[in-house]
Amino acid sequence: MGKQIGSSLSVLVVSDIARSRRYYREVLGFDVTDWWAERDGLNGMALKLHQAPEGFKPVPNPAETGADTGIDVQGYTETWAGLDSLYEEFKSKGAKFAREPVVYEDLGPWKEFVVEDPDGYHLAFGGIDGGRAHNSIQPQINAGILWVRDLDLAVERYGKLMGLQVREEDRYGKLHLFHIDNGTHLMLDSHGMEEAPVTERGAPLLKLSAYDIERAKSEALQHGFEVVYDIQRLPTVSYFNIRDEDGNVLMITQDLVSF
Known part of the structure; x- marks a missing residue:
């Protein structure tokens, strides 16, 4: 667990x-x-x-x-x-x-x-004040960025997928910023994407955790995502990959043991 x-x-x-x-x-x-x-x-x-x-x-x-x-x-x-x-x-x-x-x-x-x-x-x-005090770049990942074509559709789907509230104050023109519980952000950016081709294949851009891998797969399909790599079960983790209509690939995992 x-x-x-x-x-x-x-x-x-x-x-x-x-x-x-x-x-x-x-x-x-x-x-x-x-x-x-x-x-x-x-x-x-x-x-x-x-x-x-x-x-x-x-x-x-x-x-x-x-x-x-x-x-x-x-x-x-x-x-x-x-x-x-x-x-x-x-x-x-x-x-x-x-x-x-x-x-x-x-x-x-x-x-x-x-x-x-x-x-x-x-x-x-x-x-x-440690050894990083004089670095201008902090040792943190502030946000994950996904390029999308239909911002309204993408915001609705990712909000449902991750159980996030969609708020008007988080919309900045052609960009929407979701505030994630661990202090990072998910940025959906549609600037200049109207005519950009959809990527057919790609590695996962984000990794999300789930409590129930089977339920997570069902929910992803329900929200309009495509499963491109079905559930794999290893001794310590289960995972699968999903893809949105813009070609963005996400990995969904469930840890089976505590570390």
Whole structure:
């Protein structure tokens, strides 16, 4: 059996949920929906914002012994360059800081700053400056890009295939950006594709995971994808390949053992 817990969310009870949603969206740059507020996907910093019942006042965490500021949510950044960029972004949007950036030399060194939200909750952002700190390219894959001809059709099909919400604010002209739970994105791009020929054969461009390989195959067919390589079963993994009407090939896998 593969990984069973994909992510976790911190729950914050807030006094005015509309105000909190606005703050997290406009000041801290979170993607805010009716279900959660997240930045860099559900494996980045993800929160549940719950409206406090009448008469209840939110109670942020107290400071631990010897500290001056309590922490309710802790975020980690890969480099100080990324941390500094985040600080400048928050500052430019009027964020309130409970602690300005400080370096703790005996902890790595560790650099950190703390943001305060409208209810007094403290969100700490920090990290250790490692060997990658001076690289201009981060060791992450930010997005997968698929070229498509009919953007509306492709958005509908991929939204159904992956169970993703289709939102107007994620459409940028001839491009649509899906926000994936692990912090990456799926970009469907139709710029200049009207007359481009369909690729007849190709290697998989993306790999997606499934909980049930047979059900995944059935769903893919139901959503209009073509199975170009049927289910293969190995001791540790099962997989098959599908293809869309634009020639994009995806591999669907199910891990059979935990690593």
